[in-house]
Amino acid sequence: MGSGERYRSGSELPLTGNLDECREEMTELFGETKDLRMEDLQIGQKQAMLLYLLTITDAQLLTERVLQPIGRLPVEQSVASVDEFEQLCAKMLGGSAHVILHTNQDAVQKILEGFSVIVMEGVSAAVAIFTEGGGKRGIQEPTTQTIVKGPKDGFVEDLRTNLSLLRKRIRNHKLRIETFTIGTDTGTNVCLIYMKGIANEGIVEEARKRLQDIRTNAVFETGNIEEFIADKTITPFPTVYSTERPDAVSAHLVSGKAAIVVDGTPFVITLPTVFNDFMIAPEDYYQSFMMGSFLRLIRYLSFMFALMLPSLYVSVITYHHELIPTPLLISVISQREGVPFPAVVEAFLMEVTFEILREAGVRMPRAVGGTISIVGGLVIGQAAVEAGIISNTMVIVVALTAISSFVAPYYIFSISSRLLRFGLIVLGGVFGLYGVFLGLMVMVGHLCGLRSFGVPYLAPIAPFIMKDQKDIFIRLPVWASKLRPQMLKPDSAVKQQESESPSPPPVYPSERRGKRKSKGDQP
Amino acid sequence: MHSPLLERISILQQFVLIFLFQVGSAIVVGAGAADAKQDLWIAEIVACAIGLILVVIYVYILRLKPGYDLYDILSLVFGRWPGRLLAVLYILYFFYISARVLRDFTELLIIDVLPETPLEIVTLLFILTVIYMVYMGIEVLGRMSETFVPYFITFVLLITLFLIFGQDISVENLLPVLGDGWEPVLKVVFPELVTFPYGETVVLMIIMAHTTHPRYMPLTALLATVLSGSVLSYHAFLMIAVLGGDMVARSTFPLLSVVREVSIANFIERLDALVVFIMMVGIFVKVSLFFYGGLKGLEFLTRIPFRHFVLPCGLMVGFLSIIIAANFAEHIEEGVQIVPLFFHVPFQIIIPVLLLAVLLIQRWRQRRVKRHGFRGTLQKWK
Numbered sequence: 001m002g003s004g005e006r007y008r009s010g011s012e013l014p015l016t017g018n019l020d021e022c023r024e025e026m027t028e029l030f031g032e033t034k035d036l037r038m039e040d041l042q043i044g045q046k047q048a049m050l051l052y053l054l055t056i057t058d059a060q061l062l063t064e065r066v067l068q069p070i071g072r073l074p075v076e077q078s079v080a081s082v083d084e085f086e087q088l089c090a091k092m093l094g095g096s097a098h099v100i101l102h103t104n105q106d107a108v109q110k111i112l113e114g115f116s117v118i119v120m121e122g123v124s125a126a127v128a129i130f131t132e133g134g135g136k137r138g139i140q141e142p143t144t145q146t147i148v149k150g151p152k153d154g155f156v157e158d159l160r161t162n163l164s165l166l167r168k169r170i171r172n173h174k175l176r177i178e179t180f181t182i183g184t185d186t187g188t189n190v191c192l193i194y195m196k197g198i199a200n201e202g203i204v205e206e207a208r209k210r211l212q213d214i215r216t217n218a219v220f221e222t223g224n225i226e227e228f229i230a231d232k233t234i235t236p237f238p239t240v241y242s243t244e245r246p247d248a249v250s251a252h253l254v255s256g257k258a259a260i261v262v263d264g265t266p267f268v269i270t271l272p273t274v275f276n277d278f279m280i281a282p283e284d285y286y287q288s289f290m291m292g293s294f295l296r297l298i299r300y301l302s303f304m305f306a307l308m309l310p311s312l313y314v315s316v317i318t319y320h321h322e323l324i325p326t327p328l329l330i331s332v333i334s335q336r337e338g339v340p341f342p343a344v345v346e347a348f349l350m351e352v353t354f355e356i357l358r359e360a361g362v363r364m365p366r367a368v369g370g371t372i373s374i375v376g377g378l379v380i381g382q383a384a385v386e387a388g389i390i391s392n393t394m395v396i397v398v399a400l401t402a403i404s405s406f407v408a409p410y411y412i413f414s415i416s417s418r419l420l421r422f423g424l425i426v427l428g429g430v431f432g433l434y435g436v437f438l439g440l441m442v443m444v445g446h447l448c449g450l451r452s453f454g455v456p457y458l459a460p461i462a463p464f465i466m467k468d469q470k471d472i473f474i475r476l477p478v479w480a481s482k483l484r485p486q487m488l489k490p491d492s493a494v495k496q497q498e499s500e501s502p503s504p505p506p507v508y509p510s511e512r513r514g515k516r517k518s519k520g521d522q523p
Numbered sequence: 524m525h526s527p528l529l530e531r532i533s534i535l536q537q538f539v540l541i542f543l544f545q546v547g548s549a550i551v552v553g554a555g556a557a558d559a560k561q562d563l564w565i566a567e568i569v570a571c572a573i574g575l576i577l578v579v580i581y582v583y584i585l586r587l588k589p590g591y592d593l594y595d596i597l598s599l600v601f602g603r604w605p606g607r608l609l610a611v612l613y614i615l616y617f618f619y620i621s622a623r624v625l626r627d628f629t630e631l632l633i634i635d636v637l638p639e640t641p642l643e644i645v646t647l648l649f650i651l652t653v654i655y656m657v658y659m660g661i662e663v664l665g666r667m668s669e670t671f672v673p674y675f676i677t678f679v680l681l682i683t684l685f686l687i688f689g690q691d692i693s694v695e696n697l698l699p700v701l702g703d704g705w706e707p708v709l710k711v712v713f714p715e716l717v718t719f720p721y722g723e724t725v726v727l728m729i730i731m732a733h734t735t736h737p738r739y740m741p742l743t744a745l746l747a748t749v750l751s752g753s754v755l756s757y758h759a760f761l762m763i764a765v766l767g768g769d770m771v772a773r774s775t776f777p778l779l780s781v782v783r784e785v786s787i788a789n790f791i792e793r794l795d796a797l798v799v800f801i802m803m804v805g806i807f808v809k810v811s812l813f814f815y816g817g818l819k820g821l822e823f824l825t826r827i828p829f830r831h832f833v834l835p836c837g838l839m840v841g842f843l844s845i846i847i848a849a850n851f852a853e854h855i856e857e858g859v860q861i862v863p864l865f866f867h868v869p870f871q872i873i874i875p876v877l878l879l880a881v882l883l884i885q886r887w888r889q890r891r892v893k894r895h896g897f898r899g900t901l902q903k904w905k
Contacts, residue, residue: 319637322793431648434637437800438652441667441807445652448666449659462666464535 014103017124019049025104026051036111043070043120044077051107052116058133065096065129066116085123097130112187136161142244142266144411150286154244159189159263165246166193166261170253174198178208182225185217190225194258200489203272203453207258221265229260229271231451236416239452241277242269243410248282256490272453272488276460276472279303281409284475293474298407300473305404306417310351311428311436313397314343319432338388344429346390350398351422353380358402459487477501531733534743536665539672541727541747544812546675546754547805548627549720553762553777554859555711561697561768564759566708566716571752573712574721578748580875581728582741587882592732593725593816594823600881607824609874614820616870617726618836621813622844623858625649628806629844630851631776636796643845650841653811657818658833661730664811671804678801679754682794685785686765696767697760714863720755721748722871723809726816775851778802814840 015022023038030036035054040047050066069092079085086100099115101107107117107126114132139161142154155162163177178192192211194204210229219225222242230239243249244266249259252270259270279299284292316323317332324332339346357376364372384390401421405414420443427435450457460468470481479499484490532540559566588596593613598606629645637645656664686692701708727744734740762777765784774780779795786792818829818836848854 320796323796325790325792431640431644432637433796433800434632434645435648437803438648441652441804442655444670445656445659445663445667448663448670456666458666458670462669463533464669 015101015107015119015124015126017120017122019047019119019121022049022104022119026108029108041070041118043118044073044075044079046077046079046123047121049119050116051111051119052131053111053114056114056134057116057131061131061133062116065093065131066118069093069096079120079123082123082125085120085125085127089127093127093129099128101126101128109181109187113189132160139165145243145245145248145281145409147245147281147283147286150283151245151247153246155246155261155266155268157264157266159191159261162246162261162266162268163191163193166250166253166259169246169250170195175253180211182211182214183216183219186219188219189263190219191261192258193253193261195253195256198254198484198490198492199256199258200491203455203488204258206453207260207271211260219262219264222260222262222267222269225260225262226269231453235446235450236419237275237447237450237457238278238412238415239273239450239457240269240271241273241410242267242412244268245282251282251285254484254495256484256488272455273457274452274455274459274487275447275457278408278410278413285478289475289477293476296473296475299409302404302407303417306401306407306414307421308424308436308440309401309404310347310397310421311424311439312433313394314347314425315428315432315436317343318429332391332393335391335393339391340389342429343394344425346394347398347425347429348422350384350390350394351401351425354398354402355418455487455489460485529733530660530662531735532661532665532730533735534739536662536669537731537734537740538743538747539668540665540730540808540812541724541744542751542754543668543672543675543805543808544727545720545724545748545751547720547802547809548624549751549755550758550805551631551776551778551802552627553759553771553774554719555716556759556762556768556771556774556777558707558772559711560707560772561699561763562701562703562708563711563763563768563771564697564756565701566711567752567756567759569708570712570716570721571748571756573717574724574752575745575748577717577722577871577875578724578744579741580879581725582731582744584875584879584882585728585732586737586741587879587886589737590732592730592819593728594820595732596878596882600878600885610820610824613870614817614824616866617813617817617820618840618843619847619866620723620726620862621810621817622840622847623854623862624806624809624813625653625840625844626847626854627858628803628810630854631779631799634851635776635779636799646841646845649807649810650837650844653807653814653840654833654837656807657811657815657837658830661815664808664815668804668808675801675804678798679758682782682785682798683761685787685791685794686761686781689784689786691784692761692764694764696764714868715859718863718867718871720751722867723813724748725871725875726813729816729819730812775855810840 026036026038037050037052037054039050041050042048052062073092077088079088089098089100099110101110101117102125107119107128110128111117114130114134115128116131117126117128119126136158137156139153139156141152153165155165167175172195174196176194176196180190180192181187182190190211192204192207194207207229211225214225214228216224216228226240226242227233232239241252246268249268249270253259257270257272259268261268279296281295281299284296317336321329336343341349353376357372357380361369361372361376381395385392385395405417408414408417420439424436424439427439431438447458448456448462456463459465460472465486467483467486470476471485479496479501482496482499483493484495486493555566556563584596585591588599591599594606594610597609597613600606601609625646629642629649632645633640633642656667724744731740731744734743758778762771762781765781766774766777770780771777779798782795782798783793785794814837815829818832821827821832821836822829848857
């Protein structure tokens with residue numbers, strides 16, 4: 001298994017084949033830990049020792065893969081050299097994913113990964129057999145990205161289960177999985193997955209390099225490595241896409257992206273990521289392309305709303321009355337008559353209140369969740385309006401903003417609009433539309449300057465790539481797009497050369513006449 | 524001579540930048556209306572035709588020395604120190620025009636949209652945004668223009684649509700065509716209309732030298748110029764058809780006066796404040812490009828990356844745009860009477876034409892050397 005360069009414990013010394021020495025060394029490393037088992041075994045004529053961590057070992061696997069094969073060995077079996085040991089292992093443990101080890105260090109590493117290690121008297125090698133077990137959650141529907149039509153399975157915390165979900169979806173020999181061990185304290189397994197020959201080799205190489213360069217002590221979630229591998233961390237916009245959905249990851253893989261799976265979390269990140277990825281829900285591809293396109297446009301609109309609506313309202317109501325049609329203006333102004341605050345303060349009050357409500361709603365135990373809606377919706381909203389502190393229009397604006405921010409198919413993405421909204425409200429309150437538009441320009445400039453693994457963040461829009469437009473703002477039918485996203489510079493550009501519209505080809509008059517003659521069945 | 528991290532813009536970005544640059548402030552200010560009146564649209568067409576010649580000159584110079592920008596060519600052609608002197612003049616010119624364009628827009632803002640806000644604040648905010656964007660580099664500016672240009676074009680089209688639906692357009696306003704003959708038209712065309720958007724393209728010689736497909740660079744530049752010429756002319760046509768020649772001549776910002784006429788179902792009306800911000804994109808590109816041109820000149824002179832100069836020079840440009848004129852009338856008067864003749868003509872026409880002439884003579888000589896062979900003399904020197 002790949003590179004474990006950073007995670008190193010135990011001596012560099014080769015295994016000596018002395019059981020007592022080995023036992024001493026292990027006791028020194030692991031101390032008095034209760035779950036390390038060192039059991040003596042008799043393999044044929046030889047004395048041996050079985051090492052495993054009880055807590056992460058599956059007892060049934062251990063019996064099936066280790067103890068039963070050993071029990072079946074003839075009693076007179078004797079092993080003297082490493083070569084013979086390897087032959088014996090191949091015969092005895094064939095088909096159970098065993099690894100021959102030569103150093104103490106590797107042995108320790110394997111034990112920590114849930115392998116059972118057998119050391120034999122007089123043989124300067126050891127064998128590790130995969131027997132990992134321990135607590136696991138079953139595959140369930142993802143909680144963050146729910147879907148109406150489409151596959152319902154989601155990633156779980158177990159690395160191998162997650163990899164199997166991907167393998168089962170992409171039955172292709174080009175799917176490559178590379179393992180890294182990251183975290184000096186946790187030694188977490190992290191997998192880099194990509195499609196060889198589809199994903200751009202340069203991007204994969206860059207991802208590999210960045211993973212190898214991570215110097216951290218602990219990795220519990222993809223978020224931990226996200227900040228190490230992202231091109232720029234000082235940005236409110238996420239530059240990698242993380243999802244719980246295996247179908248989304250598979251789709252990204254075949255379009256030429258790479259994915260990173262971290263042991264211990266159901267979130268998988270894919271890269272490179274562009275702005276538009278966050279506006280695309282997997283479901284877009286599972287339903288009619290017209291509906292998918294419509295929903296996508298709705299999502300762009302809601303992103304705009306979530307970002308700008310309060311600031312536009314504030315600036316128009318404070319500085320640019322003339323932009324509102326007169327009857328509407330009269331009704332809005334009459335509502336604001338009793339309100340003691342300027343529009344900026346009003347907007348700020350309501351937005352902050354909403355953010356507090358939202359955070360409370362996320363962190364609260366489910367059982368008391370209903371209270372939030374009552375307190376938030378009724379008490380604060382209605383009472384504030386009736387007390388004359390807040391105008392009705394402002395409540396509508398804030399509510400629309402709030403709902404719009406939930407539309408994003410990717411929850412984390414709404415962070416950007418949540419944060420930037422406040423800045424824009426201030427700009428709108430101080431400089432009017434001028435401030436808001438300049439703020440937007442700075443934002444777009446910032447977006448244009450972002451890159452994700454060398455791919456410009458606004459990729460198919462700026463720089464404009466015509467070939468990619470079939471699947472950005474609207475989604476054309478699947479047969480219409482024959483190329484993988486060109487912005488990712490995939491190694492193989494074509495995804496489906498011969499795809500054609502299922503409607504029958506046009507029939508020319510001469511042909512039709514011929515057909516009628518031959519078949520004679522047309523009226 | 525070139526840094527390894529040379530920024531290159533794509534052909535489409537070049538197209539969009541040139542288009543926004545040329546339309547940018549020309550569409551707002553409405554230059555030349557005072558004399559040409561109802562024939563302004565004809566003047567714009569003629570100006571575009573002459574402007575094309577200028578753009579051809581700039582592009583031809585760049586093609587003769589591929590990979591070199593304006594400053595490099597200046598010192599290649601005129602020698603090290605005269606080239607540097609000219610570069611200094613160009614830098615001052617670019618910064619000055621950058622400040623002028625900025626002032627055009629800030630005046631528009633405080634007259635039309637934010638009457639109570641001081642000029643200084645408006646300027647500071649704008650120039651800070653420009654500083655940020657230029658600091659990010661020309662690639663980012665190119666991508667930003669790509670993002671905004673659809674909005675720009677949509678609004679230009681929407682305004683037409685609204686005006687047609689609102690029945691504000693009366694083509695009779697264009698009559699009589701050339702009522703006073705060609706004389707007032709040509710008077711406006713040169714130097715004012717030729718130099719104002721088209722001649723200013725000289726600053727783009729700095730970015731057009733580094734595009735991803737140098738082969739298509741000349742064609743792109745010409746197409747963009749034709750497009751902006753037609754947009755400007757169409758726009759002049761629209762203004763006259765809606766307001767009439769005399770109104771256009773008297774109005775400070777004819778575009779806004781036109782948009783103010785829009786009224787659809789008593790719901791979509793008084794769009795001028797909105798239009799200001801759409802037009803802001805063009806102004807923004809123009810200020811940034813002039814500013815960038817000056818900064819690149821400083822980089823050329825000092826061999827220090829231009830990003831070190833962005834903040835101080837940016838604030839300087841902002842300050843300059845405030846002190847440049849005491850009020851808007853003075854600003855416009857300078858713009859009409861002094862700038863075209865004393866700044867635009869030498870920097871946009873005389874120097875580039877000289878450059879081209881020298882380059883052509885050089886090439887002619889080289890070809891002659893090739894044809895007749897100077898091998899004997901060369902060997903003697905060795």
